[in-house]
Amino acid sequence: MAVHNAHPPGFAHQFEDMEQQREAGSLGMWVFLLTELMFFGGLFASYIIYRALYLPSFEIGSHLLEVKFGALNTAVLIGSSLTMALAIRSAQVGRRGAQVGFLITTMILGAAFLFFKFTFEWHHDYLEHLVPGFGFVIRPEWGAAGAHVPMFFCFYFFMTGLHAIHMIIGLGILTVLTIMAHRGRFNPQYYSPLEVSGLYWHFVDIVWIFLFPLLYLIGGRYMGAGH
Amino acid sequence: MSEHIVPLRVYIGIFVALLLLTALTTGVAYVDLGAFNTVAALAIAVVKMLLVVLFFMHVKYSSGLTKVFILAGVLFFAILVTLTLADELTRHWSPTPSGWGALLPFFTRFF
Secondary structure (H helix, E strand, O other): OOOHHHOOOOOOOOOOOHHHHHHHHHHHHHHHHHHHHHHHHHHHHHHHHHHHHOHHHHHHHHHOOOHHHHHHHHHHHHHHHHHHHHHHHHHHOOOHHHHHHHHHHHHHHHHHHHHHHHHHHHHHHHHOOOOOOOOOOOOHHHHHHHHHHHHHHHHHHHHHHHHHHHHHHHHHHHHHHHHHHHOOOOOOOOOHHHHHHHHHHHHHHHHHHHHHHHHHHOOOHHHOOOO | OOOOOOOHHHHHHHHHHHHHHHHHHHHHOOOOOOOHHHHHHHHHHHHHHHHHHHHHOOHHHOOHHHHHHHHHHHHHHHHHHHHHHHHHHHOOOOOOOHHHHHHHHHHHOOO
16 A cells, blocks of 8 residues: 555556556547547548549549648658657656657647648648639539539548647647646656657547548549649 | 657657658559559558557557557447448449339338
């Protein structure tokens, strides 16, 4: 039986020891992420079905996206996942300054992702009249398949939009974590907030890892833009 | 065990592998493989997901309980996609028997 004033910082009374507390925290976060998997999963399943129904329209839509921005943002997000993992590692080895540095780098990379997405992609799409509901123009050169191109862009904006909302929430979480790390709240025995937030950040990264090929790459890219 | 400290070189190695796989999937998209373009893109995405889940998310070092939870979640996602597609893709395999239309007035009485 542990003496009340002898427990390590961050230890909650209902747990047997720190190991069990960490385990429970991670498991709880995973349960949440699995509900998120089903949340995004509904969109992914719908996308697969509508792509099968209107394949030519979805290929036209996919060709209107810029692969270079999608690939750049994939690299940026993978980089932010690395710095997030390194921030947790810094807590595990007890380096406070490195924690703050890696967390801020993660935030900068996350913000860069959103900046590229909003400025180079969404704004450009808006100017090109490719946003359904905001003056979408069906171009005559798309032919009969043009009628269902807006459906591709509905999926594109819903999926990347939901992903962007998760990124914005993640940036808020990272801000709180940076303040906590700066105040020295984490140590090699207690870093659960970092660990579970890291799980969330990596999950959002994985969603993008699937969105990138599904939206940008599998629309018959090899046939060239004139297809 | 979640307090396992992953060596720095493992993190860097996973990061480089993820970048190389991103370059590979982008490059393969411009090569005509027919139906295998989609297969290749999804296969590479699954490999990237596994690298992130196992190493960045520490699942390789997690307890069996956590792994069972994750597998259960992935199983339900597979059910979601498979059964939805099983309905949608086979819906037009056989025509609706025309005689069944005669039953419609009977059923519509209840609605």
